[in-house]
Amino acid sequence: MTNLSGQTFTNYTTADGLVDNNVSCGTYEGNGVMWFGTQNGISKFDGTNFTNITTTTDTALVSNTITAIKSMANGDLWVGTDFGVCKYANSTWQCFTSADGLGDNRIKYIEQSSDGRIWIGEYDGLSIYDGTNWTSYNISDGLPFGGIQSIKFDNNSEAWMGSGFGGLIHFDGTNFTIYNNSDGLLNNRVNGIAIDSQNNKWAGNSEGLSVFNNQNIFQNNYTQMYLLPPPDTLNPVMDLAFDSRNLLWVGIYIDYLLNGGIAMYNGFSWVDFNMSDGLIGPVITDLIIDDQDQVWVTTSSGISKITNIPANVNILKENDVTIYPNPSNGTFMIKNSTKSGYKLSIKNIGGEILSSFKNKSNTSQINLPYASGIYILEINDGSQTFFKKIVRN
Structure with missing residues (x-):
């Protein structure tokens, strides 16, 4: 906090x-x-x-x-x-x-x-x-x-x-x-x-x-x-x-x-x-x-x-980013309707960064080679940071 x-x-x-x-x-x-x-x-x-x-x-x-x-x-x-x-x-x-x-x-x-x-x-x-x-x-x-x-x-x-x-x-x-x-x-x-x-x-x-x-x-x-x-x-x-x-x-x-x-x-x-x-x-x-x-x-x-x-305490609007399927067996598709070139980070529920990369297009695929559970997808578009919850079955 x-x-x-x-x-x-x-x-x-x-x-x-x-x-x-x-x-x-x-x-x-x-x-x-x-x-x-x-x-x-x-x-x-x-x-x-x-x-x-x-x-x-x-x-x-x-x-x-x-x-x-x-x-x-x-x-x-x-x-x-x-x-x-x-x-x-x-x-x-x-x-x-x-x-x-x-x-x-x-x-x-x-x-x-x-x-x-x-x-x-x-x-x-x-x-x-x-x-x-x-x-x-x-x-x-x-x-x-x-x-x-x-x-x-x-x-x-x-x-x-x-x-x-x-x-x-x-x-x-x-x-x-x-x-x-x-x-x-x-x-x-x-x-x-x-x-x-x-x-x-x-x-x-x-x-x-x-x-x-x-x-x-x-x-x-x-x-x-x-x-x-x-x-x-x-x-x-x-x-x-x-x-x-x-x-x-x-x-x-x-x-x-x-x-x-x-x-x-x-x-x-x-x-x-x-x-x-x-x-x-x-x-x-x-x-x-x-x-x-x-x-x-x-x-x-x-x-x-x-x-x-x-603005940086906002959560991402539901229609700005689509993640599917969610829950997933480990493979997620991410589509951003607003812009490309944003940074993605995967965090565990405790906030530890597990992986991060920069997305170069509006649509990308991420693989989650981790145990089943809840993870946090952090999305930084250069001006604001938003969060989405993703679930791996």
Whole structure:
């Protein structure tokens, strides 16, 4: 692991107009507009100025302690508190509680499915709003104990949820399927979920990161993404998200060390950074990536925006280089659609260079006279270095 260099950190606090430095959550509306939930109200940021909403400025808001926030496709803003969930539309609040059909007033997470329904993760379970009626689920319906603290949707529009104590939950609209320690999950406290373009599920939990493939079968665990002083290695994940380049961003906070930061994964190696690199604080609470691939990090000390991510941390776009067959019995064909004359290096999973050569055409053949396993193909086009995973049967 190395510290990321070349990026720009821009930090925001109450000195810049933020309503409170203890920021719990955020959401991207579009057109450069961000919303943040804090322990003392809501802040809207238009890229230049903050506009704040509190129970003092707007008495219809039920609480200043914001636990979840989500901007919806139609522009409505939904806000979670410990006293119910509220919709903000056309400068008007509409709040819902258990008296209206909400399963639990203590809100942990808010998400929207592709059909427009609003999904609410609660301390006691899950509630779904179709625009008219609420449908709620709890332990009696098959959910594990611990509530729902993260919700994401896969490529089939089916829900994946993180439980506070019960593991990773798959909901196909009818049945709940639970994945826990016995299925390979590092820890049953799942704080965040991300689903990649291949429909793999990445579950951030209290001991690290667990991956289930597109067949929902356990694939891998990551436990040392963020570098800590020896002998500590624990990497509790608070949140995670993919950007448009398929770079994975992971927020990590180790409470007993008061240490935390961000780790970025390009598919083969991790890069980490923290306060020494410009991050505003160690207590990571949320990660939001906007449509410009700017990474917004909310913390208990304020907000950091990370921009100008160096190009040399990109992974190669899928359509730039084709490797086939992959897996292979040892012979691979490589086709580069962008240019010829690039350097190729074969590395083992530990990063040791096994062989290297320069390709003189857009198409070449490489032979891998090594044992079966996973290898890394490093491609350097003269300006950037990219990586591809290849598998020898």
